[in-house]
Amino acid sequence: MTRTSTWQQILDPSHRADPYPLYTELRKTPVVRVEDGTYVVSTYREIVSLLHDPRLSSDARNLPEVGADVAAQYEEGLPGLPPNFIRTDPPEHDRLRRLLTRNFGPPHRPERIDGMMSDLLGIVTRLIDDFTGEDGSGTVRVDIVDDFAYPFPVTVICELLGVPREDEPRFQVMSGAVIETADPTTGGIVERQRRRAKAVADLGQYFAQLLDARHGRRGDDLLSGLLSGDSDEAPMSREEILSNAALLLVAGHETTVNLVTNGMLTLLRHPEVLDRLRRGDEPDLAAHVVEELLRYEPPVQFLSSGRNTLDDIEIAGTTIPKGSPVALVLASGSRDPGFVTDPDRFDPDREHNEHLGFGGGIHYCFGAPLARPETQIALTQLAHRLKNPRLVADPPPYRTSPSLRGPRHLLIEIDGVD
Numbered sequence: 576m577t578r579t580s581t582w583q584q585i586l587d588p589s590h591r592a593d594p595y596p597l598y599t600e601l602r603k604t605p606v607v608r609v610e611d612g613t614y615v616v617s618t619y620r621e622i623v624s625l626l627h628d629p630r631l632s633s634d635a636r637n638l639p640e641v642g643a644d645v646a647a648q649y650e651e652g653l654p655g656l657p658p659n660f661i662r663t664d665p666p667e668h669d670r671l672r673r674l675l676t677r678n679f680g681p682p683h684r685p686e687r688i689d690g691m692m693s694d695l696l697g698i699v700t701r702l703i704d705d706f707t708g709e710d711g712s713g714t715v716r717v718d719i720v721d722d723f724a725y726p727f728p729v730t731v732i733c734e735l736l737g738v739p740r741e742d743e744p745r746f747q748v749m750s751g752a753v754i755e756t757a758d759p760t761t762g763g764i765v766e767r768q769r770r771r772a773k774a775v776a777d778l779g780q781y782f783a784q785l786l787d788a789r790h791g792r793r794g795d796d797l798l799s800g801l802l803s804g805d806s807d808e809a810p811m812s813r814e815e816i817l818s819n820a821a822l823l824l825v826a827g828h829e830t831t832v833n834l835v836t837n838g839m840l841t842l843l844r845h846p847e848v849l850d851r852l853r854r855g856d857e858p859d860l861a862a863h864v865v866e867e868l869l870r871y872e873p874p875v876q877f878l879s880s881g882r883n884t885l886d887d888i889e890i891a892g893t894t895i896p897k898g899s900p901v902a903l904v905l906a907s908g909s910r911d912p913g914f915v916t917d918p919d920r921f922d923p924d925r926e927h928n929e930h931l932g933f934g935g936g937i938h939y940c941f942g943a944p945l946a947r948p949e950t951q952i953a954l955t956q957l958a959h960r961l962k963n964p965r966l967v968a969d970p971p972p973y974r975t976s977p978s979l980r981g982p983r984h985l986l987i988e989i990d991g992v993d
């Protein structure tokens with residue numbers, strides 16, 4: 576098997592249920608150039624080094640073909656919104672991230688998330704209360720994705736941003752379109768960047784209408800905070816707010832749904848850990864389970880779509896030339912035996928767990944202080960309340976994306992809820 580064909584297999588949906596043996600194969604060549612010219616990096620040390628390397632840009636406009644296309648669009652008079660901060664480099668990235676951080680979570684606004692803890696529990700409790708549909712035999716069938724793992728983070732991010740929950744069918748289509756562009760099997764980089772810019776602009780327009788409908792009224796939500804711009808720095812422009820609100824809405828739920836679902840699937844495959852969580856006598860267990868899930872079954876398998884080299888980069892004996900697209904396979908790095916002992920074992924009791932599930936460096940997940948308690952509460956409550964949960968199908972059907980990976984459905988049967 577050649578290395579290149581290993582990457583093709585990773586992209587192939589038929590390997591979605593278990594890509595990990597393919598990552599083992601991939602790691603034999605830490606840096607490999609694949610068919611479309613992307614340099615794929617799969618070992619822990621190399622990924623971490625590149626995540627911290629200022630010569631690796633997150634701004635797709637630096638790729639010559641994307642830059643030329645964006646310039647052509649300006650010529651045609653079709654400028655979209657400015658890129659959101661996941662797709663920018665310093666100093667732009669740092670300014671936008673700083674302005675958002677002032678309004679979200681520790682250290683500036685810890686109460687924003689702390690104050691949400693009882694809301695999180697309340698939302699989870701209501702969703703589990705609704706697990707009904709008994710078939711007369713006492714058995715209830717539930718889809719953990721549609722009935723739980725999806726509606727939960729959607730409700731949370733709506734509350735945080737001040738977006739009406741009932742608008743979900745509307746923004747879901749646009750959010751799905753943004754996510755799809757992170758999947759390299761859906762088209763070439765130029766075309767995907769165009770689709771992404773369009774989907775972000777559509778979401779931005781949705782947010783613009785939302786703000787207009789408020790007629791300047793401000794609430795306690797994140798959007799209101801950004802609009803008030805109460806900092807010594809120049810506030811975000813309206814376009815920047817719209818673009819970054821779109822990012823938060825998408826990133827705030829499309830990833831957490833997969834972590835919660837991957838989590839429930841993993842717990843059902845490891846009943847001894849599920850039992851420990853159910854017993855509830857180990858206060859730190861939920862936190863350890865979630866960290867181990869971020870290593871063992873992470874929603875974000877790799878980062879690509881736009882990362883590129885601003886200069887030649889010498890790494891693991893290979894020179895990645897300036898102007899090359901790069902994919903960092905986080906999920907492979909977190910299972911690199913050179914970094915972690917017994918990497919293919921799900922072990923919430925490991926002492927050291929510096930996984931790559933939230934990325935690293937300046938783009939380290941902004942939502943981690945929210946995603947962690949969300950997933951801990953979700954899994955703890957499922958473990959406590961579901962009576963005798965069992966999988967209907969293993970493996971479950973997966974979403975097609977190789978980069979943002981998780982089951983499309985997770986059907987389970989239970990004997991009711993406590």
Ligand code: HEM
Pocket residue numbers: 633660661662672732822823826827828830831834873874875878931932933934935937938939940941942943945946
């Ligand atoms: C960045 C994963 C939840 C907002 C990232 C990155 C990863 C990641 C791997 C790095 C991207 C890169 O370097 O290009 C996850 C996972 C989550 C999760 C696995 C859930 C389990 C959230 C939530 C939010 C969020 C709930 C929002 C409330 C962001 C943002 C960035 C980011 C805005 C960009 C940060 C920057 O560029 O500085 N996330 N995320 N994420 N995440 Fe998350």
